[in-house]
Amino acid sequence: MAGNIAKRPNGKWRARYRNEAGHERARHFDRKIDAQRWLDQIASTVLTGTYVDPGAGKLTFRQFYDDWSERQLWVPATRANADLATGSVPFADLPMKSIRRSHVETWIKGRAAEWAPTTIKTRFVIVRSVFRAAVADRVIATDPSIGVVLPRRRKTEAAMRFPGVEEVGELLSHADSSRVSSRKGFRAYVALCAFAGLRKGEAAAVQVGDIDFLRRQLTVSRQLQRDGSTYVVRPPKYGSERVVFLPDDLVTILSEHVAVHLPDSEPDRWLFTVGDDPMYDNAITWRWRATRAAAGLSHVRLHDLRHFYASGLIAAGCDVVTVQRALGHASATTTLNTYSHLWPTAEDRTRAAAADLIHQALKANGRADGETPRSAVPH
Template identity: 75%
Template sequence: MASISKRTIRWTTQAGEERTGERWQAHYRDEHGKQHRRLFKRKMDAQRWLDETTAAVITGNYVDPQAGKITFSRFYADWSQRQIWVPSTRENADHVAGSVPFADLPLRSIRRSHVESWVKAMSTTLAPTTIKTRHVIIRSVFRAAVADKLIASDPSAGITLPRRRKAEAAMRIPTPDEVGRLLDAADSKRVSTRKGFRAYVALCAFAGLRLGEAAGVQVGDIDFLRRQLTVRRQLQRDGSSFAIRPPKYGSERVVYLPDELVTLLSEHVAAFTPQGESSRWLFTVGTEPMYDNAVTWRWRATRQAAGLTDVRLHDLRHFFASGLIAEGCDVVTVQRALGHASATTTLNTYSHLWPTAEDRTRGAAGSLMRTALGLPRAQSVHSSDRTGR
């Protein structure tokens, strides 16, 4: 129900004088039956406001003006408890939500300018990818507030973020020679705790496993006869211990292993874990699996010994992907081997490694010319020249 009526009101001026006048009062009841009133000098202004508000109620876009009084931090605390997150995601989101400068402001008071200032401040110290990740977290909070009809719009929508480097410029792909040096340096003859780490490095470089996935491999996951590895789990740090979880983005998969890697893994099992249940961990530190920091410091020592301190462990996954592409594998094959959620993810990451139309045109024309001139047929060239492999 909505209506407009004329009211006589009294008020006191700043000079202390008592005044009397007429105003038009518009009032309506919201979807919960709560009554709202507002005064206007002109009837047409009251009618316009009432029409706009009534339309919002009818279309389901109505937002109670009082609803946005809850602060950002209080809303996040309530909303985050309902989210299905793994502990690492929750920890990251809690950190981001607690560090924003508008955490104690009511949701309805947060403006686009607040979010822009926050992004600008981060751009002086953080990488563009980190800023994007934090912005995604904050935007998900505002979207939830809009969905709950606490605010009418998302103040983080359309914010300009710092430009990220192109994939071809930012990606570091080790050469085969560099990977060979890393493998040679992985098993230190002087440091007993690094023995057996060579097989771990090999899994990342020649099977494309992520850090947590390689840490989560059990001996029973390897089918030595069929030469394949089933990626079923990953290990993540959980406080002072570890947690066993499904692979990232549900990327359970079968990876087909080369003979050389199968041999290396069988030698590793024979040397470090020859007996026990098939559920025993492939890589261990004492009685526990090797994970998180135990992997990180071994990797740092390995690349230091190899003289390749700029190579990240994740770069070995790029090395694996670039090798598949260089051998002519299509995008779906690479997607399945890496466990990407979709082929789009694979293309967004590695599209610059696939041969372009120009490359294929040159190759086809060159083949025609060699045939016409009676020259020996050259080996097929895919993207090896482009990847430096």
């Protein structure tokens, strides 16, 4: 970077340089030493790769987001969420270089009364990603969202609901309806969520050929997502294609579903349909609400069935990796962050190990648990 300092007729010192695009940038100072210090700072940022052109930050937050978002490989739902998050900020029309952490904090504080902490976290992450992209593009030097404190969220174990086996049984018994154009065949959908841990869109996207009835396994290779007034077929969330091993009773439920509702179907036929289309989004939501209302369990969410499945695997002694693969989590860390409170703690394992030791010792001494040794019986 070439720069120079010259004294102006008005007595001030002008420091100037040309940026990577060849555009001249200049500032005026009362003292030559201040002009030289400014040029040295610019030269340092150029050498370290942190140089930000002063003119770049004139873009408003909205202008930068509109340009940046067009280059992102987002599904429609993600784009809609990003538009919602960035459209809610009060600094959308401010130049990027003028946005301070206080602006972001004011936005968070203003939304805390109307949004749940989890909603705030989700939308903050989107806005933060815009600032990080601006830093990477050298539009701004620093990310103003750094250090912003978010409302405290409830602990996972406190916010998570786990239906009991009796409740799931009630939901299954009320899932189907004898009414025409109602919930016929919905029992199999509920069973897939409860006993295979499928997400809403994954269960909707199951085709007849995905089920291997002989090997008792299901291949999860797609999901359905709403796209305006129709649907799109996409890979599972986080690329979580997987094979789920099915219990015998679930295989029976699915085979009966196929025999009753899809006899002589081709392998690529949707397992759950509404007319000629797959059952998705609102069609699922309506049937689920009707099911839980009929069962008297209106507090149970559809996603709670996935938690039910995970908790069952953990209670049966499955390790973290097994549960991760069954649920299609991106990593074992995700599984632990969500369900770590369900695995036995060191205290639990210590107590269980000690109980086993005392049981073996008492048994070796010819005593049943809790039996008083003869030597301790007063004569």
